[in-house]
Amino acid sequence: MPVIIFFIAIWYLSLFSQTFFHHRYASHGAFKMSKGWERFFFVFTYITQGSHYMSPRAYAIMHRLHHAHTDTEDDPHSPNFSSNIFSMMLRTRRIYTDIFKNRIPVDEKYTKNLPEWQSFDRWGNSTLSRGIWLAAYILFFAFYATSPWQYLLLPIIAAMGAFHGAIINWFAHKFGYKNFILKNTSENLFSVDILMLGESYHNNHHKRPSAINFGVRWHELDPVYPVILLLDKLHVIQIQKVATVPLPE
Ligand SMILES: [Zn+2]
Numbered sequence: 001m002p003v004i005i006f007f008i009a010i011w012y013l014s015l016f017s018q019t020f021f022h023h024r025y026a027s028h029g030a031f032k033m034s035k036g037w038e039r040f041f042f043v044f045t046y047i048t049q050g051s052h053y054m055s056p057r058a059y060a061i062m063h064r065l066h067h068a069h070t071d072t073e074d075d076p077h078s079p080n081f082s083s084n085i086f087s088m089m090l091r092t093r094r095i096y097t098d099i100f101k102n103r104i105p106v107d108e109k110y111t112k113n114l115p116e117w118q119s120f121d122r123w124g125n126s127t128l129s130r131g132i133w134l135a136a137y138i139l140f141f142a143f144y145a146t147s148p149w150q151y152l153l154l155p156i157i158a159a160m161g162a163f164h165g166a167i168i169n170w171f172a173h174k175f176g177y178k179n180f181i182l183k184n185t186s187e188n189l190f191s192v193d194i195l196m197l198g199e200s201y202h203n204n205h206h207k208r209p210s211a212i213n214f215g216v217r218w219h220e221l222d223p224v225y226p227v228i229l230l231l232d233k234l235h236v237i238q239i240q241k242v243a244t245v246p247l248p249e
Pocket residue numbers: 066070169173186202206
C-alpha cells in the first residue's frame with residue numbers, strides 16, 4: 001500500500017509542477033511571479049520531480065517549438081514522425097538534452113521571458129542528482145514494497161515526467177474529441193480530466209495556449225484552474241489578462 005500511495009503522490013505532484021510551472025508559466029506566460037517565488041517553484045519542482053527533474057527553460061523552448069511546428073518534422077514530438085510512443089519519447093529526450101546543453105541553435109523568438117537558474121538547472125539535470133533520487137526510491141521500495149509486481153512502478157516513477165508528456169503528446173494528437181477545428185491534430189483526450197490535471201484538454205489548449213483554464217465546456221474540469229485563482233488571490237502569482245508570451249507563428 002505505501003508504494004501505491006507513493007506512486008499516486010508523485011504522479012500528481014510531478015504533474016502539477018509540469019503543468020503549473022513548466023507549461024502554463026514558463027512556456028506560455030499565463031501568469032507572472034516574482035523572482036523569489038520563481039525560485040521557490042524551481043525548488044518545489046525539483047523536490048516533486050526528483051530523478052526526472054526537467055529544466056523549465058529547456059522545456060519551455062521545446063514546448064514553444066511544438067506549438068509553432070505542430071505535426072510537422074520540426075515538431076519535437078509528433079506521432080507522425082515516430083513509429084511508436086517509446087521512440088517518440090526517446091526523440092523528445094534527445095531534443096530536450098540538445099536544447100538544455102545549447103547544442104542546437106534556437107531562434108531568439110523562442111527564448112523570451114524564460115525562467116533562468118542555470119546552476120540549479122545543471123544540478124537538477126546532473127547524473128549525480130538523478131542517481132541520488134533513484135537510490136532513495138529504490139530504498140523506499142526495498143522497505144515498503146509488499147509484492148514483486150510493485151517494482152514495475154519504479155521505472156515509471158524514475159522517468160515520470162517523460163510519461164506524462166508522452167501521454168498528451170502521443171494520445172491527444174491521435175484520439176479524443178475536438179471543440180475547435182484547428183489546422184493540427186490536437187484533440188481533447190478525456191471529457192473529465194482528473195488524471196492529467198487538465199492537460200488532456202489539448203485541443204482547447206492549442207486554440208488558447210495562454211488561457212489559465214484549460215477547460216471550455218461545463219464538464220471540462222481543470223483541477224489546476226482553481227489553484228491558479230487561489231495563488232493569484234494570495235499574491236503569489238499575478239494572472240495575465242493578455243498573454244505575455246505570444247506564440248510565434
Ligand atoms: Zn500539441
